[in-house]
Amino acid sequence: MSGQKPPNTANRRAFLRGAAASTLGAVAAGRAVADDPDPLITELQPWAQGLGDGVDATPYGLPIRYESDVIRRNVPWLTADTISSVNFTPIHALDGTITPQGCAFERHHSGAIELRKEDYRLMINGLVERPLVFSYADLERFPRETHVYFCECAANTGMEWAGAQLNGAQFTHGMIHNMEYTGVPLRTLLQEAGYDASAKWIFVEGADASSNGRSIPMEKALDDVFVAFKANGEALRKEHGYPARLVVPGWEGNLWVKWLRRVEVIDRPVESREETSKYTDTLADGTSRKWTWAMDAKSVITSPSPQSPITHGHGPLVISGLAWSGRGAIARVDVSKDGGITWETARLARPGEKMALTRFYLDTSWSGEEMLLQSRAMDDTGYVQPTKAQLRAMRGENSIYHNNGIQTWWVRATGEAENVEVS
Ligand SMILES: Nc1nc2c(c(=O)[nH]1)N[C@H]1C(S)=C(S)[C@@H](COP(=O)(O)O)O[C@H]1N2
Numbered sequence: 350m351s352g353q354k355p356p357n358t359a360n361r362r363a364f365l366r367g368a369a370a371s372t373l374g375a376v377a378a379g380r381a382v383a384d385d386p387d388p389l390i391t392e393l394q395p396w397a398q399g400l401g402d403g404v405d406a407t408p409y410g411l412p413i414r415y416e417s418d419v420i421r422r423n424v425p426w427l428t429a430d431t432i433s434s435v436n437f438t439p440i441h442a443l444d445g446t447i448t449p450q451g452c453a454f455e456r457h458h459s460g461a462i463e464l465r466k467e468d469y470r471l472m473i474n475g476l477v478e479r480p481l482v483f484s485y486a487d488l489e490r491f492p493r494e495t496h497v498y499f500c501e502c503a504a505n506t507g508m509e510w511a512g513a514q515l516n517g518a519q520f521t522h523g524m525i526h527n528m529e530y531t532g533v534p535l536r537t538l539l540q541e542a543g544y545d546a547s548a549k550w551i552f553v554e555g556a557d558a559s560s561n562g563r564s565i566p567m568e569k570a571l572d573d574v575f576v577a578f579k580a581n582g583e584a585l586r587k588e589h590g591y592p593a594r595l596v597v598p599g600w601e602g603n604l605w606v607k608w609l610r611r612v613e614v615i616d617r618p619v620e621s622r623e624e625t626s627k628y629t630d631t632l633a634d635g636t637s638r639k640w641t642w643a644m645d646a647k648s649v650i651t652s653p654s655p656q657s658p659i660t661h662g663h664g665p666l667v668i669s670g671l672a673w674s675g676r677g678a679i680a681r682v683d684v685s686k687d688g689g690i691t692w693e694t695a696r697l698a699r700p701g702e703k704m705a706l707t708r709f710y711l712d713t714s715w716s717g718e719e720m721l722l723q724s725r726a727m728d729d730t731g732y733v734q735p736t737k738a739q740l741r742a743m744r745g746e747n748s749i750y751h752n753n754g755i756q757t758w759w760v761r762a763t764g765e766a767e768n769v770e771v772s
């Protein structure tokens with residue numbers, strides 16, 4: 350050594366980071382170390398001067414208290430009480446695609462019931478050779494499958510039909526969750542009971558007071574519907590149907606019967622009061638659209654968004670969001686910063702998977718200009734997510750359900766964002 354001091358590692362790292370950033374032509378997201386000494390680096394901090402919690406401090410862990418605002422929220426004026434109500438997934442604060450059960454939206458018609466595994470029974474009856482009753486333990490003895498699927502309430506984004514209303518992606522698009530389910534194909538159970546091959550429908554109901562009875566075409570039932578008893582590796586939470594719920598991939602959430610207690614094989618759909626009064630779209634001419642089961646392709650930018658403003662100043666900006674389709678896999682997502690005039694193709698975190706959420710990113714740069722942020726999803730059937738104007742031209746303004754129109758966030762120079770509509 351010739352007496353010259355080698356650059357310290359922090360400086361070298363900052364330099365390398367600067368070099369890497371400049372080759373990308375972007376402003377570095379970090380800052381040079383020497384500019385102003387940071388006590389968080391130069392001073393010994395309290396958390397390094399004592400001991401942390403031992404194991405078992407929380408036998409079942411919860412998020413650290415600094416993340417306590419990442420929670421489900423409801424909109425009190427939407428429903429008269431919290432029993433027959435809905436709350437919303439904090440999608441503005443999550444990343445990746447899997448929704449932790451603890452913050453996955455809930456929708457109950459008569460509250461979340463508590464049902465012990467030991468008291469659980471699932472009956473298969475109707476047009477079958479052998480009506481059967483399965484206990485929870487019986488379900489565990491059939492060959493199992495594991496799949497990731499989204500579950501979206503048909504009312505998701507429903508408040509936005511008439512115009513921009515709720516100020517946050519959690520409230521406009523949070524009636525959705527995406528979990529890895531483990532369970533038994535319904536086909537297996539129907540075969541066990543010897544279902545009548547000419548039967549065209551099944552009727553499914555839950556053990557709660559509302560029972561949430563729904564008719565589902567046999568074709569779908571035999572295809573990919575399954576009875577799930579695990580979500581994201583662990584038991585279903587009570588609010589999501591413990592100990593077993595129906596998973597109906599790609600189709601509206603109300604078919605995903607929780608606390609599933611009966612599957613009846615039938616030849617004609619049952620028109621329950623629930624079914625005819627709800628989950629039907631009123632069209633412009635006063636007629637109704639029903640049995641719109643598959644959820645059309647849709648997307649939303651989760652950050653930046655009203656609850657997730659830009660707080661880091663100018664320079665590199667990651668625009669991120671979610672896209673999904675109930676008819677297949679997401680093939681492409683475009684992002685616009687000018688309200689749909691020009692578009693850039695976003696990067697998919699992973700190739701789109703059938704009927705599961707897809708995460709997209711647009712790695713960009715921001716220098717304080719106002720933006721009208723939009724995302725537009727395309728699925729592998731060739732379907733392109735419509736604008737709200739296109740949707741209203743097709744469906745009128747009286748609908749609540751199946752609003753998959755393109756969402757706009759107006760990002761201001763301050764980095765704050767607001768729910769708006771562009772024409
Ligand atoms: N038994 C039963 N199943 C049910 C419901 C219900 O009230 N009771 N609500 C349905 C509706 S409308 C939706 S959108 C989904 C919501 O599932 P989640 O609460 O797990 O989010 O469950 C469906 N299954």
Ligand SMILES: [Mo]
Nearest residue numbers: 502503602603
């Ligand atoms: Mo729903």
